[in-house]
Amino acid sequence: MNTKNFPFDIGITLLALALAAVAVPLLQPSGYELTVLSLIGMYAIALKGLDFVTGYTGEVSVGHAALFGLGAYAAGWTNLHLGLPLALALPLSIGAGALAAWLISFPLLRVNGPFLVLTTFAFGRIVYVFLSQASDVTGGQSGMELAPEAQTLFGHAMTSWNFYYLILASLALALLVAHWIVHSRTGRAFEALRDSPIATDCMGIGTAWHKQLAFVLSGAFGGLAGLLYVYSQGVLFPDSFGFEMSLMFLMAALFGGRKSTFGPILGAAFVVVFPDVLGNHTTFRIFAGLTLAAIAASAALRYRATGWPGLRSMLVPLAFALGMLALSVWVEDLNEHRLAIYGAIVLMVVSYLGNGVMGLLPKYVPAHKSVPSDGSTGIRRVLGAPSAALLDVRGVTMSFGGFNAMTDVSFSVASGTVMALIGPNGAGKSTTMNVLTALYQPSAGAVFFDGASLANAKTTKIAMLGISRTFQNLQVFGDLSVLDNVLAGMHHSIDKHANGRAMALLETVGLAAHAHQLARNLSYGQQRFLEVARALACNPMLLLLDEPAAGLRGADLAALKALILLIKEHGIAVVLIEHHMDVVMELSDSITVLNFGQVLARGSAAEIQANQAVQEAYLGA
Numbered sequence: 001m002n003t004k005n006f007p008f009d010i011g012i013t014l015l016a017l018a019l020a021a022v023a024v025p026l027l028q029p030s031g032y033e034l035t036v037l038s039l040i041g042m043y044a045i046a047l048k049g050l051d052f053v054t055g056y057t058g059e060v061s062v063g064h065a066a067l068f069g070l071g072a073y074a075a076g077w078t079n080l081h082l083g084l085p086l087a088l089a090l091p092l093s094i095g096a097g098a099l100a101a102w103l104i105s106f107p108l109l110r111v112n113g114p115f116l117v118l119t120t121f122a123f124g125r126i127v128y129v130f131l132s133q134a135s136d137v138t139g140g141q142s143g144m145e146l147a148p149e150a151q152t153l154f155g156h157a158m159t160s161w162n163f164y165y166l167i168l169a170s171l172a173l174a175l176l177v178a179h180w181i182v183h184s185r186t187g188r189a190f191e192a193l194r195d196s197p198i199a200t201d202c203m204g205i206g207t208a209w210h211k212q213l214a215f216v217l218s219g220a221f222g223g224l225a226g227l228l229y230v231y232s233q234g235v236l237f238p239d240s241f242g243f244e245m246s247l248m249f250l251m252a253a254l255f256g257g258r259k260s261t262f263g264p265i266l267g268a269a270f271v272v273v274f275p276d277v278l279g280n281h282t283t284f285r286i287f288a289g290l291t292l293a294a295i296a297a298s299a300a301l302r303y304r305a306t307g308w309p310g311l312r313s314m315l316v317p318l319a320f321a322l323g324m325l326a327l328s329v330w331v332e333d334l335n336e337h338r339l340a341i342y343g344a345i346v347l348m349v350v351s352y353l354g355n356g357v358m359g360l361l362p363k364y365v366p367a368h369k370s371v372p373s374d375g376s377t378g379i380r381r382v383l384g385a386p387s388a389a390l391l392d393v394r395g396v397t398m399s400f401g402g403f404n405a406m407t408d409v410s411f412s413v414a415s416g417t418v419m420a421l422i423g424p425n426g427a428g429k430s431t432t433m434n435v436l437t438a439l440y441q442p443s444a445g446a447v448f449f450d451g452a453s454l455a456n457a458k459t460t461k462i463a464m465l466g467i468s469r470t471f472q473n474l475q476v477f478g479d480l481s482v483l484d485n486v487l488a489g490m491h492h493s494i495d496k497h498a499n500g501r502a503m504a505l506l507e508t509v510g511l512a513a514h515a516h517q518l519a520r521n522l523s524y525g526q527q528r529f530l531e532v533a534r535a536l537a538c539n540p541m542l543l544l545l546d547e548p549a550a551g552l553r554g555a556d557l558a559a560l561k562a563l564i565l566l567i568k569e570h571g572i573a574v575v576l577i578e579h580h581m582d583v584v585m586e587l588s589d590s591i592t593v594l595n596f597g598q599v600l601a602r603g604s605a606a607e608i609q610a611n612q613a614v615q616e617a618y619l620g621a
């Protein structure tokens with residue numbers, strides 16, 4: 001990804017912020033209006049932080065307000081008790097948010113789904129109870145009030161204008177930093193782990209570390225927003241950082257739109273301004289009219305792009321916007337229905353506009369600078385002397401609660417050769433691959449790779465040592481582009497030549513024309529080839545292919561055979577699990593047959609074909 005070319009999203013957002021800086025004085029806002037704008041800015045920074053977690057790694061946090069609060073209280077406390085000027089508390093607030101997020105990330109790593117949400121909830125509660133009960137430190141429910149000098153810049157009074165510009169500048173900076181992070185290999189890793197944690201680990205990227213990093217970043221951004229909050233408000237109350245606030249952050253993040261630069265600003269504006277909009281008849285009518293216009297325009301654009309299916313997806317939002325306009329015209333007193341309308345709007349956006357309000361805009365696809373292939377195959381040749389037993393599996397037993405999926409399995413694979421692992425369904429072939437990549441720890445036996453034992457080696461370490469794999473149940477990173485899937489495989493070797501080499505790999509597997517497409521839009525067969533390209537991007541010495549020909553026919557099957565031979569020519573050892581016997585017999589230098597978790601036979605293709613026991617157990621069938 002090219003971080004020097006600002007795409008549309010960040011460019012437009014920064015331009016909008018710059019225009020706001022120029023235009024707001026012309027509108028002669030009141031102090032109150034400036035305070036509202038400043039609040040939107042602060043919340044947008046906190047929301048951008050939350051987006052690392054919700055948007056990029058795909059987790060849900062309902063404890064974000066606690067990080068915001070800790071940043072605010074850390075600065076407030078040091079100002080009150082140690083006299084540290086708030087203007088100098090920046091590292092402290094960012095550090096407090098980041099540290100708390102790092103600590104909570106340890107229990108979060110152990111859980112998923114609803115348990116993860118509950119853990120963030122519990123964290124938020126603990127922080128809230130601390131802020132509201134530890135009166136000696138935080139002032140408890142009576143709050144923490146700072147001296148007026150605290151809100152100065154080294155003695156110079158700060159006006160609401162000063163705060164407005166300070167927050168605008170901080171927001172621009174926060175958006176730029178976030179943009180830089182999500183467009184780096186780290187951002188790619190966040191998205192990879194969201195789509196397939198197993199594949200992420202198997203490419204050596206490290207799911208756990210990147211998940212923690214996303215939480216730490218969300219804490220750092222939350223802490224920064226907290227500092228701006230205490231600096232501009234001068235007082236802190238625990239209720240500003242409780243569960244309701246966390247929920248509001250989450251709602252605003254989803255409302256504005258995930259993974260969008262402008263989304264957090266829209267989300268923040270919605271939660272700050274909308275209660276006022278609803279309180280006034282005229283403003284609500286204007287809002288309802290503008291909403292209908294925006295949804296109608298978006299529906300028209302979708303109709304033009306994709307015809308009836310595009311329009312159909314917008315019918316419910318259109319009906320909703322019409323209903324809201326009718327309501328704003330006919331119902332006199334909206335005040336008592338305020339909360340219901342608020343809830344209905346959130347429900348609508350979250351359920352029917354998957355990408356939030358920003359999803360209403362036509363998808364902007366930046367013109368990709370087509371990076372040419374570097375002209376090679378993209379496959380890294382294995383250097384050094386070939387090894388007769390690059391992979392040496394010795395007496396491995398893998399037991400699941402008393403059931404042995406593998407019993408005393410031994411085989412070895414030489415560099416630059418193809419060894420097929422065949423056998424009936426349930427024979428233990430995929431289990432073997434899972435043991436080789438440390439997704440399972442064997443109950444007995446040992447695995448040696450390139451002369452060293454893999455005992456206790458983690459999945460990511462094994463990838464770094466030179467073993468990469470594909471998956472029987474496809475594990476592509478669906479929401480990344482095809483090119484980014486391959487670049488994710490180069491996580492540890494990324495350099496300025498990476499794009500050219502990734503394109504070369506895509507050319508080698510026949511997917512160069514699809515480089516900028518989302519991987520999930522590829523056909524099943526194309527995704528199989530993409531997994532091979534991604535695994536090759538990790539520079540393996542040993543490649544494990546789990547049923548690469550499943551679902552392939554005709555020309556694709558021939559292309560796969562040629563590809564496996566090419567891989568072998570580069571000195572890479574291949575373990576091939578396959579049910580297509582023509583592929584196995586044509587390509588294999590040796591074959592190991594598994595049956596009920598045990599090695600039934602070993603030998604060349606001819607020997608295996610002639611083996612009576614194999615005939616009976618597998619080939620005959």
Ligand SMILES: Nc1ncnc2c1ncn2[C@@H]1O[C@H](COP(=O)(O)OP(=O)(O)OP(=O)(O)O)[C@@H](O)[C@H]1O
Nearest residue numbers: 400404405423424425426427428429430431432472
């Ligand atoms: N995590 C697990 N827990 C319990 N049993 C498991 C687990 N993983 C695999 N097994 C069992 O181990 C046996 C071997 O499964 P495995 O997936 O390795 O077979 P396979 O040879 O790859 O089959 P197929 O050709 O159908 O993919 C099966 O009986 C399976 O149910």
